[in-house]
């Protein structure tokens with residue numbers, strides 16, 4: 001695999017030009033000149049808008065959160081409505097409803113019609129079509145609470161609520177007290193399940209299991225990925241592995257889906273127990289990034305041992321440094337996992353390094369249809 005390298009623009013002529021440009025951009029007089037000049041005006045305005053969007057991002061998110069919590073998009077699903085009817089349905093005063101609708105309209109979530117009524121706009125419609133978004137927005141109440149003082153978080157002066165939401169993350173490597181008792185796995189398992197559909201489809205499109213016979217999905221949660229794989233690939237025998245209390249939930253769900261005979265469920269601790277053997281492909285979907293390097297290496301070694309010769313590992317998660325998805329990988333997941341207390345988003349190259357260290361060969365990055373939510377790196381056991 002061609003290792004991903006960060007652009008090395010910190011030396012030479014380019015670095016000197018860049019550093020002069022940065023100094024100029026920081027100068028208010030230059031900013032005013034650039035904004036007025038016909039040559040640079042569009043560029044200056046674009047940069048100003050980008051900076052403003054970052055500064056105001058929290059407010060934008062909360063406008064979306066209010067729309068979702070008040071089910072504004074649901075109300076508009078069947079067609080446009082006037083402000084009074086939206087106010088009545090949401091329990092807001094008409095003036096407050098109008099304030100929200102105008103904000104949502106400015107963000108492309110709803111559309112203000114000439115008649116004074118409001119209808120769905122593209123982003124509101126997309127939110128309706130992706131229930132994952134609503135699940136994440138609801139979950140953000142915890143994350144944003146922890147991020148209220150980002151500097152305190154970065155300095156390690158406070159441990160937030162997010163670590164409690166993910167009990168396995170609150171345990172340090174080697175301390176399996178909480179993992180053994182599994183903590184409260186129901187809340188995070190439900191969130192993972194609600195947000196799995198997009199991920200599973202993207203992973204299975206990127207990696208359609210050509211010729212593989214036995215899949216082990218490690219950290220398989222409630223079994224949603226295993227269920228999608230079972231439905232798409234009828235010839236595949238599948239085992240889903242997770243902490244015992246999560247495995248129980250997977251078993252119950254697979255029975256409800258009528259897939260319990262196709263998908264075996266095994267409970268255990270991937271950091272300490274051997275994984276079920278005899279599989280020729282192992283998936284780690286949104287699992288590795290939850291772990292610091294030492295635990296990640298332990299997990300990869302366990303996967304290596306569980307695979308048959310020439311078996312393949314598939315690491316699928318949002319990654320760092322993916323072109324076009326940088327804010328999601330490094331800003332969103334970088335801070336999310338930091339607040340959670342463990343793990344980090346890795347570049348495909350960093351994942352390849354961990355794979356090579358644990359004995360895998362021929363790491364390869366596969367393209368996915370939606371790198372915002374998931375990228376894929378595969379490698380082989382010799």
Ligand SMILES: C[S@@+](CC[C@H](N)C(=O)[O-])C[C@H]1O[C@@H](n2cnc3c(N)ncnc32)[C@H](O)[C@@H]1O
Pocket residue numbers: 168179185189192193196199218219220221222225241242243246268269270271284285286287290
């Ligand atoms: C972020 S969730 C991803 C779940 C699922 N793969 C998905 O994408 O929806 C990580 C999963 O790893 C599991 N996990 C964490 N630590 C574990 C351990 N030590 N042994 C087994 N499973 C573990 C969690 O219970 C959880 O289901």
